[in-house]
Amino acid sequence: MKKIELSIPDMQSAHCQTRVNSAVQGIAGITIEKIESGKLFINYEDDNEKKEVIETIEKAGYKVADNITQDSSCATGCCGN
DSSP states (O other), X not given: OEEEEEEOTTOOSHHHHHHHHHHHTTSXXXXXXXXXXXXXXXXESSHHHHHHHHHHHHHTTOOOOSOXXXXXXXXXXXXXX
């Protein structure tokens, strides 16, 4: 699985975090690792899922900032083991 940190500057309150969480939690192939003020951390399998998460957040009324931090972790562990 790959990890990504999405910057969502307008998602500051607990209410906004709940709205975003509710919007994206039903997307197949992703898991929400953590949600906090202005940031959403998810795990996903492929880029289509990442794109769907971003589109879903934007449909919920929030802008995803351009500064996305990505970690392409290996799902099988270190060195392919």
